[in-house]
Amino acid sequence: MRLTIEQMAKASRAAAMQLARLTSADKNACLRALADGIENGAAKIREANEKDVRAASEAGLGDAKLRRLMLSDTAIRQMAEGLRQVVELPDPVGQITREYTVPNGLTVRRMRCPIGVILMIYEARPNVTIDAFALCFKAGNACILKGGREATESNRVLAEMAQSALSARGIPVEAVTLLTTKDREEIKSLLRLEAYIDLVIPRGGMELIRFVHEHSRIPMVQHFHGVCHIFVDASADLDRAVEVCATAKTSGPATCNAAECLLVHEKIAPLFLPKLAERLARDRVELRGDAQVCKLVPSAKPAGEDDWGREYLDLILACRVVPDIRAAIAHIHRYGSNHTDAILTNDPASMKRFLEEVQSSCTLVNASTRFNDGFQLGLGAEIGISTSKIHAYGPMGLEELTTQRFVVEGGYHTR
């Protein structure tokens, strides 16, 4: 069995050598065909997905996770749309990012090139299968995809559609390999194949990240948990702040960029918190607060120490009253996860201080944490949001799936 895993990785490496030389036109034609295939095959995708959802529901998967697993018609249309957006993005491979001449006359160019073979290990969401393939492929990389076991049927149909689009154009189908093994030992041996795999990107819960971190010899860009904070400053526009805070939770409670904790300046807490509580009640969001919050909002539940720094991935929001911006920043340094943190303020000094001192992968002023997303930030798509600072920090799009090499031209220069 181990041999099979190794042969599979070797085939990915061989495919990657060919992918590195594909033209943009070839890659785009394949992605367009896949978009059409997904739209035309929507019924087949839904059928497979319904099987997954039924099985997961019977197995007692939580509501938030079930929502992540489900592929609605809208979600299927979005996958196809996402592919067409990737087609429109400039091909990073071969791009010259800098060109200059050094004093001795050598011309130096930095040129983007593919990374090679990328292993992606992720949990429930089946649309990741298509997003990850599209981005890896357009950036000239082969990918090995290990999706969540709950999404097996959905992932299988989606990967088959990608492989048909590839083989119809004479491109090696090993450009995408879907792994459906449930054997942890097999995954461990895969994680030691640094000779064939250049990068591993785990996307999912703490347990998954820790497993990969512990066993991988392959460089890893980790997509860690998102404990996202919003600090509502004394100068914030309160009605609009209520709207930002509430939707930062409700528009995607199971996403990593959803707000998990609000920090509210004590000066505006008596005015702000009742307004917020009313709005949250409408959306059935549970509020867990410190003593001051509970005093101002009788319906709030008391927060325990373990509510700070917690990723609920559900309709629950922690809330704390802070005396000033210093305390808000200290809370974020202590409990944050370097993922996404926002300030709502009309005060330029607070804005500046927050942006300087909170060095998360994405820091926002007067915008919802939900905007930390490759689509929303103009990358066209994303393969994950890195919370480690090496190689990429924040949403990873096409460029982050390439590396840069040096290309030098001289006139028989010696040194």
Place this chain on the structure above:
Amino acid sequence: MRLTIEQMAKASRAAAMQLARLTSADKNACLRALADGIENGAAKIREANEKDVRAASEAGLGDAKLRRLMLSDTAIRQMAEGLRQVVELPDPVGQITREYTVPNGLTVRRMRCPIGVILMIYEARPNVTIDAFALCFKAGNACILKGGREATESNRVLAEMAQSALSARGIPVEAVTLLTTKDREEIKSLLRLEAYIDLVIPRGGMELIRFVHEHSRIPMVQHFHGVCHIFVDASADLDRAVEVCATAKTSGPATCNAAECLLVHEKIAPLFLPKLAERLARDRVELRGDAQVCKLVPSAKPAGEDDWGREYLDLILACRVVPDIRAAIAHIHRYGSNHTDAILTNDPASMKRFLEEVQSSCTLVNASTRFNDGFQLGLGAEIGISTSKIHAYGPMGLEELTTQRFVVEGGYHTR
């Protein structure tokens, strides 16, 4: 003892938080003072270095390694000069590399920020102590330096000079920590402190790299061995090619960017090889060739299979006659180390093909492999040459010691 290592790493982390906010002026003043300190303290450095060299020589260290250990007056002047060059380089911290507005009106900026704490593990060369500190520091990072045991005295004096320059300006001396432990278990526990250390850069032989790779839980940018090739194409200007090939070995036989293997097109081999052999004999470079080389150069020694892909780090050069560019590229793909490879040619088609198919960290046309170096390629300095494709590929200068975060401004945007 383990506690001490952990406390030390914790202090580096605390220093890094402060370093991230230093102004460029403060950092530059400190680096200038260190340059002066090194020039004024040259006698002290030489004295310490002589102790190291004497001990290493008595312990039977090889010639190539002794040359790397030695700090001549020129080398000491170059260290000071290198520091002043780093002062002149633009400070990457806070640089906005991109700024754009997405359709919904959000302003998105990508801003460079320090990585945090960088652990550097290296072998004999003591000048790395100063180069590494200067680059890490200017990029706002704290560094932990674990130098080679042969250079202990030299490194100690150099690190003390750096710490005096820091403390004179009220900057925490934990910005640079020199580790002199010889205990491998201690290094192992250090390599598991991912909570305090963000990046490890090993620079040295295979054994060192493997050790770090096996035991590190910290992301690693590896500076692997340099098995650098030069392909002399049929159209090359032969006299100038002789000069490039010979100096690519002789100007720094113990460096990672020295040429180790020449691939010579069979059409010009009968003319080229005797000229080359004459030039190499002058510099006492041993030539090891395949059967065709040995026929054309009677003084050449026959190369064995283990001469291909070998890093001599000495005055030895492997040489093989190849039928065409395809064979040359195939040899590089099989035996190269993704470090540096060059082609000497006057044919634009060969040039293009070589640059496309050989995707080493640095590929050169009509220039010596010795130019793959941060100084030579205009980075101002380098902390190493990465042969892994994640985070950096090729010489790593100031920018490669930072990461980029997203900074977003909106008008109470919701999603």
